[in-house]
Amino acid sequence: MSGLSLAVAPRLESEMKEGESDVRGQGLMGGVMGSLRVIELQLVAFILVFSASGLVPLVDLVSPVFVSLYLLALSRWAFPSYRKPGNAAEVFHGSRMFQLYVMVGTTVGLFLPLSYVLGGFARGDQEAVRSATPHLFLLSFQILSENIIMGLSIFSQPVRALVPLLYTVRRVFLLIDWTHATFFNSKVPKNPRVQIWIWFGRGLASANLIYFTINLFCFLIPRFLPRAFERYFKERAEYHGKVAEVGPQKKEKAQKKSD
Numbered sequence: 001m002s003g004l005s006l007a008v009a010p011r012l013e014s015e016m017k018e019g020e021s022d023v024r025g026q027g028l029m030g031g032v033m034g035s036l037r038v039i040e041l042q043l044v045a046f047i048l049v050f051s052a053s054g055l056v057p058l059v060d061l062v063s064p065v066f067v068s069l070y071l072l073a074l075s076r077w078a079f080p081s082y083r084k085p086g087n088a089a090e091v092f093h094g095s096r097m098f099q100l101y102v103m104v105g106t107t108v109g110l111f112l113p114l115s116y117v118l119g120g121f122a123r124g125d126q127e128a129v130r131s132a133t134p135h136l137f138l139l140s141f142q143i144l145s146e147n148i149i150m151g152l153s154i155f156s157q158p159v160r161a162l163v164p165l166l167y168t169v170r171r172v173f174l175l176i177d178w179t180h181a182t183f184f185n186s187k188v189p190k191n192p193r194v195q196i197w198i199w200f201g202r203g204l205a206s207a208n209l210i211y212f213t214i215n216l217f218c219f220l221i222p223r224f225l226p227r228a229f230e231r232y233f234k235e236r237a238e239y240h241g242k243v244a245e246v247g248p249q250k251k252e253k254a255q256k257k258s259d
Helices: 034-053 058-078 096-123 126-150 157-184 192-258
Strands: none
Touching (some): 058 126, 096 192, 126 157
């Protein structure tokens, strides 16, 4: 998955395998949660709440702005899109096992941390809320960014692949801080209910750190990003090939008209 919203698509014909289904998600991980259009407005609401609550550090509040500007610059000058509007924009083709992997990441990375933050609010556990909120804030921005970019033909495959990559790199560091906070900034009391709550937070933070570290170094960098560049250069070669064919034809037509 590209993050929690993966741009999945068919592979090149030479790499298609039997038994694989064509998954067309909308916009991490990698990509991976395009079917969650229903909760996008809720994600926007959480982004606004987190931004106004003071729970998200300033560097994480402004990082989506810099990422968006950087991606726009890349799409304009470095990797312009050669894809025609309406053509399939997906990058990666996922099997059923891959879909299961995505669903696990969706649960571990979004739904459980969201429940953890809401539970922290209810319990008055400010340390738990403060530790988990930055991850959820950037993850929500990542999902929305991927879904928006998936629907716009001006963004090429490399640019779309960089969305989950850039956000995941930053979130890994946030998950390290979250894991450190749950293990070293909180003491386990004798109350069994409080013990369960603390160990739930520790397990959730650790699971997120392990999952997204594996996602970054075993999928996004070695598989998803190269596949995106592969498809991009193939489309660019086809585009320039068509331009080269059309050029002489136009000259011939112009010469015939002048004669």
